[in-house]
Amino acid sequence: xxxxxxxxxxxxxxxxxxxxxxxxxxxxxxxxxxxxxxxxxxxxxxxxxxxxxxxxxxxxxxxxxxxxxxxxxxxxxxxxxxxxxxxxxxxxxxxxxxxxxxxxxxxxxxxxxxxxxxxxxxxxxxxxxxxxxxxxxxxxxxxxxxxxxxxxxxxxxxxxxxxxxxxxxxxxxxxxxxxxxxxxxxxxxxxxxxxxxxxxxxxxxxxxxxxxxxxxxxxxxxxxxxxxxxxxxxxxxxxxxxxxxxxxxxxxxxxxxxxxxxxxxxxxxxxxxxxxxxxxxxxxxxxxxxxxxxxxxxxxxxxxxxxxxxxxxxxxxxxxxxxxxxxxxxxxxxxxxxxxxxxxxxxxxxxxxxxxxxx
Amino acid sequence: xxxxxxxxxxxxxxxxxxxxxxxxxxxxxxxxxxxxxxxxxxxxxxxxxxxxxxxxxxxxxxxxxxxxxxxxxxxxxxxxxxxxxxxxxxxxxxxxxxxxxxxxxxxxxxxxxxxxxxxxxxxxxxxxxxxxxxxxxxxxxxxxxxxxxxxxxxxxxxxxxxxxxxxxxxxxxxxxxxxxxxxxxxxxxxxxxxxxxxxxxxxxxxxxxxxxxxxxxxxxxxxxxxxxxxxxxxxxxxxxxxxxxxxxxxxxxxxxxxxxxxxxxxxxxxxxxxxxxxxxxxxxxxxxxxxxxxxxxxxxxxxxxxxxxxxxxxxxxxxxxxxxxxxxxxxxxxxxxxxxxxxxxxxxxxxxxxxxxxx
Numbered sequence: 001x002x003x004x005x006x007x008x009x010x011x012x013x014x015x016x017x018x019x020x021x022x023x024x025x026x027x028x029x030x031x032x033x034x035x036x037x038x039x040x041x042x043x044x045x046x047x048x049x050x051x052x053x054x055x056x057x058x059x060x061x062x063x064x065x066x067x068x069x070x071x072x073x074x075x076x077x078x079x080x081x082x083x084x085x086x087x088x089x090x091x092x093x094x095x096x097x098x099x100x101x102x103x104x105x106x107x108x109x110x111x112x113x114x115x116x117x118x119x120x121x122x123x124x125x126x127x128x129x130x131x132x133x134x135x136x137x138x139x140x141x142x143x144x145x146x147x148x149x150x151x152x153x154x155x156x157x158x159x160x161x162x163x164x165x166x167x168x169x170x171x172x173x174x175x176x177x178x179x180x181x182x183x184x185x186x187x188x189x190x191x192x193x194x195x196x197x198x199x200x201x202x203x204x205x206x207x208x209x210x211x212x213x214x215x216x217x218x219x220x221x222x223x224x225x226x227x228x229x230x231x232x233x234x235x236x237x238x239x240x241x242x243x244x245x246x247x248x249x250x251x252x253x254x255x256x257x258x259x260x261x262x263x264x265x266x267x268x269x270x271x272x273x274x275x276x277x278x279x280x281x282x283x284x285x286x287x288x289x290x291x292x293x294x295x296x297x298x299x300x301x302x303x304x305x306x307x308x309x310x311x312x313x314x315x316x317x318x319x320x321x322x323x324x325x326x327x328x329x330x331x332x333x334x335x336x337x338x339x340x341x342x343x344x345x346x347x348x349x350x351x352x353x354x355x356x357x358x359x
Numbered sequence: 360x361x362x363x364x365x366x367x368x369x370x371x372x373x374x375x376x377x378x379x380x381x382x383x384x385x386x387x388x389x390x391x392x393x394x395x396x397x398x399x400x401x402x403x404x405x406x407x408x409x410x411x412x413x414x415x416x417x418x419x420x421x422x423x424x425x426x427x428x429x430x431x432x433x434x435x436x437x438x439x440x441x442x443x444x445x446x447x448x449x450x451x452x453x454x455x456x457x458x459x460x461x462x463x464x465x466x467x468x469x470x471x472x473x474x475x476x477x478x479x480x481x482x483x484x485x486x487x488x489x490x491x492x493x494x495x496x497x498x499x500x501x502x503x504x505x506x507x508x509x510x511x512x513x514x515x516x517x518x519x520x521x522x523x524x525x526x527x528x529x530x531x532x533x534x535x536x537x538x539x540x541x542x543x544x545x546x547x548x549x550x551x552x553x554x555x556x557x558x559x560x561x562x563x564x565x566x567x568x569x570x571x572x573x574x575x576x577x578x579x580x581x582x583x584x585x586x587x588x589x590x591x592x593x594x595x596x597x598x599x600x601x602x603x604x605x606x607x608x609x610x611x612x613x614x615x616x617x618x619x620x621x622x623x624x625x626x627x628x629x630x631x632x633x634x635x636x637x638x639x640x641x642x643x644x645x646x647x648x649x650x651x652x653x654x655x656x657x658x659x660x661x662x663x664x665x666x667x668x669x670x671x672x673x674x675x676x677x678x679x680x681x682x683x684x685x686x687x688x689x690x691x692x693x694x695x696x697x698x699x700x701x702x703x704x705x706x707x708x709x710x711x712x713x714x715x716x717x718x
Contacts, residue, residue: 075709078706078709079705079709082703082704082705082706083703083704085703086703167708170706170708171706171708174706223582223585225616226582250612250616251616253609253612253613254612254613254616257584257609257610257613305700305701308700308701308707309697309700309707311707311708311711312696312697312700312707312708312710312711315707315708315711315712316680316683316711316714316715317676317679317680319711319715320676320679320680320683320715321675321676321679324675324679337671338668338671341664341667341668341671342664342667344441344442344444344445345441345442346438346441347437347441347529347530347533348667348668348670348671348674349526349529349530349670349671349674350434350437350438351671352670352671352674352675352678353674355675356675356678356679
């Protein structure tokens with residue numbers, strides 16, 4: 001990618017607009033018509049592509065807004081930034097509160113951030129507007145990283161639904177990449193299905209665990225081990241080191257029971273002490289080696305395409321369902337049908353046919 | 360449940376038809392109107408409830424048929440049988456071909472079947488119409504069980520979609536229970552998502568595994584271990600016994616890493632040799648103890664209610680999606696949008712909005 005960015009509309013004309021370019025045909029023609037009235041959308045996009053963090057923040061705020069005017073502007077900015085996106089490594093990091101996620105992210109971010117490798121730190125946390133636990137709501141926990149000029153930190157979008165928050169995060173990733181960030185870290189505390197959501201938007205998914213009395217080995221949410229491309233056992237220092245090694249053996253055994261992933265990747269277990277800055281370099285090497293292998297085998301690109309298709313189908317599916325269930329007639333009848341099912345008066349299939357027949 | 364069954368319509372009148380009885384209001388009034396023309400639907404239901412296996416088979420064939428007249432009759436029969444269903448234990452059994460599923464089911468069925476505990480053996484295998492591997496297509500593999508007068512064996516419904524096959528199996532379970540079968544075994548070879556489908560229609564889900572050179576420990580489909588309420592390692596005999604014990608330790612360790620299930624159930628690993636009829640009684644005791652505990656804690660009933668709701672929402676969801684994607688306008692535009700996504704010309708979210716806006 002050239003360091004000097006050409007003006008986006010010039011770039012589009014150079015690429016040509018073929019009849020297969022669906023994009024948002026409406027959005028593009030609106031954009032041209034409103035160009036004089038909505039200079040700020042174009043200006044913002046240009047500024048983002050030129051690496052302007054302030055413009056990036058403003059655009060992300062538009063993405064997060066529920067105001068339709070803001071949403072329209074955000075979509076225009078996204079259209080313009082999209083051709084400049086995708087050139088990054090996206091890493092998801094999950095772990096329960098107390099596992100040392102902030103410290104780990106700070107150590108990792110500090111280790112890798114540079115002029116050539118700017119790092120964006122994002123989060124998916126649908127409860128962030130109400131919980132005390134949103135770690136990225138409190139930037140002082142990563143007080144060194146916040147001061148790092150090659151690092152951009154943004155708390156999770158707020159929202160009632162995971163789908164809404166996940167979408168805003170995905171779009172924020174696009175803007176960060178267009179702004180020149182080469183590594184995107186997306187962290188989640190792991191409430192509800194948020195790990196699955198983050199896993200479906202990153203190239204590499206890292207599960208951060210603790211070791212300890214042996215109890216910490218349990219309590220892993222079902223399915224999370226299988227999402228992980230690596231398990232990192234943190235706080236492997238001092239008195240804890242021995243237990244950490246035992247935990248490593250346990251997890252390695254568990255991972256051994258599963259088939260390898262795409263491109264034959266065998267998830268590994270690493271030990272780190274984020275607070276002592278140990279093992280962080282090994283973790284990053286592991287991520288890089290995964291990326292390298294997956295690019296050589298072209299699974300990197302195909303995985304991102306799959307993820308995009310998944311996002312498409314998921315968005316359609318959620319919309320179809322919410323439209324259906326929010327229909328007032330359905331809402332009323334649904335309760336009655338569920339009651340009939342619980343009383344064994346109708347089969348779920350018959351109830352479904354009845355409800356679908358109402359529309 | 361009384362052994363002498365009253366006539367279903369008399370029973371309905373005794374229970375009264377309150378305004379909350381949605382059932383299939385249409386179906387019931389049709390039933391009464393067509394009573395003289397469709398005596399066979401009512402007769403079939405009555406015969407099933409009286410324990411007539413031939414009537415049961417005929418009704419299941421109607422369920423499996425795609426002929427709308429047959430489907431209507433099947434739904435009438437289901438309505439009449441539903442009040443007599445649910446009084447059973449439903450056990451799902453999954454395992455790859457070669458693990459000894461037929462032998463295991465034969466041993467288990469022989470062990471538990473009696474006049475007071477009639478056993479139905481069903482299957483979910485969407486590929487059964489084309490594959491050579493449908494084990495229950497070849498009843499000679501369970502040649503003793505076939506001759507057991509307390510056992511009813513039915514091959515999987517054929518079908519292109521798992522959803523369709525799963526529905527027919529669920530409805531077949533209802534009929535078998537109305538016919539007096541107290542234990543329903545539902546087996547699956549494990550193609551695609553069929554384990555998940557079977558898991559969502561049974562009380563207890565059993566994963567049958569082999570031991571051996573160590574390689575068999577791998578290759579478990581992601582997520583299956585977590586569905587299992589018990590893992591049974593078969594062919595634990597002769598030269599294989601030592602390896603089976605090692606496998607048991609490995610799986611026990613793996614299960615230990617997960618949190619317990621509902622009612623604090625900790626999945627166990629058992630050794631069996633179906634061909635030597637060893638360990639089968641222990642497996643059945645385990646299942647019974649699970650059922651007992653879950654009934655004491657009322658999770659048995661709440662689990663079945665959850666499963667029914669899941670079936671309801673899943674049926675609605677699949678119908679909404681197939682209606683959407685089969686729309687010819689959508690089908691055409693979808694391909695173009697996916698191409699635009701792959702070429703980074705539109706975000707999946709924008710593409711979804713565009714497609715949804717077409718309708």
